[in-house]
Amino acid sequence: MAVWLCGLIWPRFGTLLPVTASDWLQAIIAALAVACVYVMNYPAVEVESPTLVMIELFARAGRNGLSRDELYLALGNDFLVAPRVEDLLREGLAIEADGKCRLTQKGAKLEHVFGVWRRLLGAGLGG
Amino acid sequence: MIGDLRWIAVVGAACATNIAADVAWFRAFPAGGVFRAMLMGFVSGGVILAALSVGFGMSSFWWHFLNVAIYACFSYAFFHWNNMGETGRRVRLLIELRAAPEGLTRAELFTRYGHREIIERRLNRMLESRQIREMDGRYRLDNQSFLAMARIVRVFKRLLDVE
Numbered sequence: 544m545a546v547w548l549c550g551l552i553w554p555r556f557g558t559l560l561p562v563t564a565s566d567w568l569q570a571i572i573a574a575l576a577v578a579c580v581y582v583m584n585y586p587a588v589e590v591e592s593p594t595l596v597m598i599e600l601f602a603r604a605g606r607n608g609l610s611r612d613e614l615y616l617a618l619g620n621d622f623l624v625a626p627r628v629e630d631l632l633r634e635g636l637a638i639e640a641d642g643k644c645r646l647t648q649k650g651a652k653l654e655h656v657f658g659v660w661r662r663l664l665g666a667g668l669g670g
Numbered sequence: 671m672i673g674d675l676r677w678i679a680v681v682g683a684a685c686a687t688n689i690a691a692d693v694a695w696f697r698a699f700p701a702g703g704v705f706r707a708m709l710m711g712f713v714s715g716g717v718i719l720a721a722l723s724v725g726f727g728m729s730s731f732w733w734h735f736l737n738v739a740i741y742a743c744f745s746y747a748f749f750h751w752n753n754m755g756e757t758g759r760r761v762r763l764l765i766e767l768r769a770a771p772e773g774l775t776r777a778e779l780f781t782r783y784g785h786r787e788i789i790e791r792r793l794n795r796m797l798e799s800r801q802i803r804e805m806d807g808r809y810r811l812d813n814q815s816f817l818a819m820a821r822i823v824r825v826f827k828r829l830l831d832v833e
C-alpha cells in the first residue's frame with residue numbers, strides 16, 4: 544500500500560512499480576515472506592535460549608570451563624522449565640487446576656500440528 | 671492484465687522440494703540429525719529453483735530476485751519451524767501434557783522433562799557441532815560463532831526491551 548501510494552505521489556517512482564497482476568502478487572508474497580521471517584524471529588528473541596545462555600556461561604568461565612554439575616546448578620528447573628509452563632498457561636494452551644496442568648483444546652491442536660510433522664519426519668521427542 | 675504466473679510454479683516446486691528432501695534425508699539418515707537434513711532440503715530446493723528459472727528463460731532481474739527472496743524467506747521460516755519442533759521446550763511440554771490426559775503436577779512435568787535433560791541434549795548438540803569441547807569432565811567454548819549469535823540476540827533483546 545505504501546509503495547502504491549509513493550507511486551501515485553511521485554510518478555517517477557511509479558515506473559518501478561509492478562505492472563501486471565502477476566507482478567503485484569509476486570511482490571506482495573515476497574513482502575509477506577519477509578514479514579513472516581520477522582515474526583518467526585521474535586520467539587527466539589523473546590525467550591531465553593538455553594543454548595545461548597550456556598554459551599555465555601562457557602564464555603564467562605573461560606579456560607576453566609564448566610562441569611555438568613555446575614551447569615545443573617546454574618540452570619535449574621526454575622529457569623529452564625517453569626517459565627515455559629507459565630507461557631503455556633498465559634497463552635491459554637494449558638490450564639492448571641487442583642495442582643495439575645492439562646492441555647486446553649487450543650494446546651491440543653498446536654500439539655497435533657507439531658506431532659503430525661514430527662511423525663512425518665520420523666523424529667522422536669524433541670526438547 | 672494477469673501476466674506471467676510461472677513464478678508460482680518455480681517457487682512452489684522449490685519449496686515443496688525443500689520439504690520433501692528434508693523429510694527423505696532425515697528418514698534415510700536419522701543419525702545425521704535434523705539440521706543436516708534441513709541443509710540438504712535447502713540445497714535441493716535451491717537447485718530446483720535455479721534449474722526451473724533457467725528452464726523458463728526469464729530475463730527480468732526482479733523476477734529472479736523476488737523468487738530467490740521468497741524461497742530464502744520460506745527456507746528461513748521452515749528452519750525455525752523445524753527448530754521449534756526439535757528444540758522447543760514449550761512444544762515438548764505440550765507433548766508431555768498430551769500424553770497425560772489426567773494432567774500432570776509441575777513436579778511430574780519436571781521429572782518427565784527437566785533441566786538435566788535440557789542441558790544434556792544441548793551439550794550433545796554443541797559437542798556434535800564443535801561449538802564446545804570436553805576435557806576432564808569440563809566443557810569449554812571451542813568456537814566463537816554461537817557467542818557472536820548470543821551477543822546479537824542480546825542486542826535485539828535490549829532494542830525490543832524484552833530482557
